[in-house]
Amino acid sequence: MSQLELLIDKLQCGHLKGLKPYESARRLFSGGQDWLNANESPFVGQFSLNTQKLNRYPDCQPKSVLSAYADYAGxxxxQLLVSRGADEGIELLIRAFCTPGRDRVLICPPTYGMYAISAETFNVGVDKAPLKADFSLDLEAMAGYRDKVNLVFICSPNNPTGTQVAGEQIEAALELFADSALVVVDEAYIEFASDTGWAKELVRFPNLVVLRTLSKAFGLAGIRCGFTLAAPAIIQVLLKAIAPYPLPEPVAQIAAQALSPKGLEWMREKxxxxxxxxxxxxxxxxxxPAFTPVGDIQANFILVRAEQKQALMDYLVGRGILIRDQSKQVALNNCLRxxxxxxEQNARLLAAIHTFYQEQA
Structure with missing residues (x-):
């Protein structure tokens, strides 16, 4: 080992040495014609930028963005905190409500990978209550972690299964952990779903936290703007942990435009x-015939179990069509998202899939 490698090995936090970074879509593939692997919108709106304030530090919590999203969410x-994507909201909750080396969070796989990775990055333990075969919550298993975890993460609609958690199950989880943990309902895909989500239930359930984002339905993954919805007392704790200037001025301007009446009309049409x-x-x-549908379609993606999964993935990548392998997740062997x-993108995808299986026949 070089002198620098020895120094890094000596100084690096012990809990990070075995940690594998989250394999985001951009880390896995750096090029492609059809990006169908990151649940992004294929559409983008038009925005203007006022450069007159770029020489000044931005507001920590821009009023134009907060008031617009508050109106949108009712x-x-x-009751709101705006951050660099909902991912920062996840990190802030862990930093603010979990003591490193002592506390733990609960996740329900198969689910979004950043809950576990964010916790592990901060040396917070991760417990798992896997979803049932129909991708509903296993409330009996979750009950075993009462008084043992500080945060419970529930993704609904769930990534990668596209399923929504039944309202009575989320209510049961909130009641189960009412005096022991915050229940975080991640609603990144709620605009695509058949119901309106849990934002208006914050008063009824004080331990409820809801995560939202502009990355999906609003077509703004590139600006990294998300929201944490919670009781004002919870928001005040999160404000202790957030960076002084979390939202760049251009991001705030674009977010406010996206949440305007015109922006909301564009989003709903898309x-x-x-x-x-x-x-x-x-x-x-x-x-x-080689595909079996898995889960539901309450988000902006589809999950299928595919014969010759890896060969199909390689074939599509070779033609610039990128989709996401989910087969490492529990209960999702040979699944593609x-x-x-x-x-046009969907047509090219279908044509390539048909050609692949025809060549294999």
């Missing part, structure tokens, strides 16, 4: 279109 600004394209693509994929693209 809340007050005191969600309607994507849900239509999702239904059509689901029907077409279900007609492929496909983000909904525009008409």
């Amino acid at each position: 809340l007050t600004a005191e 969600v309607m279109l994507l849900n239509q394209l999702k239904t059509e693509l689901t029907t077409q994929l279900n007609d492929i 496909i983000s909904i693209g525009d008409i």
Whole structure:
């Protein structure tokens, strides 16, 4: 080992040495024609930028963004925190409510990988209550962690299964952990779902926290803007842990425009279109004998179990079509997640899949 490698090995936090970074879509693949692996929108709106304030530090919590999202979600600004994506909201909750080396969080796999990785990065333990075969919560298993965890992460609609957790199950989880943990319902995909989510239940359940984002339905993954919705007392604790200037001025300007009446109208039109394209693509994929549908389609992606999974992935990548392998997740062997693209992207995907299986016959 070099002198620098020896120094790094000596100084690096022990709990990080065995930690594998989250394999984001951009880390896995650096090029492609059709990006169908990161649950991004294929559409982007038009925004303007006022550069007159770029020489000044931005507001920690821009009022224009908070008030606009509060109106959208039916809340007050005191119930909101805006951050660098919902991912920062996850980190802030762990930093603010878990003591490193002592406390633990609970996740329900298969689910979004950043809950566990964020916890492990801060030397916080991770317990698991896997979802049942139908991807519903295993409340009996979760009950075994009462008084043992500080945070419970529930993704609904769930990434990568596309399923929503039944309202009575989330209510049961909130009651189960009412006096011992915060229950964090991640609603990154709520705009695509068949119900409106849990934002308006914050008063009824003081230990409820909801995560939201502009990355999916709003088509703004590139600006990294997310929201944590919670009781004002919880928001005040999170403000102790957040960076002084978490939201760059250009991001705040674009977010405020996206949340304007015109921006919301654009978002709702695109969600309607994507849900239509999702239904059509689901029907077409279900007609492929080598595919078995898995989960539900309450988000902006489809999950399938595919014969010759790896060969198909390699074939698609070789043609610039990128989808996401989910087979490392519990109960998702040979599963592929496909983000909904525009008409042309979906057509190229289907054509390539059909060609692959025809060549294998």
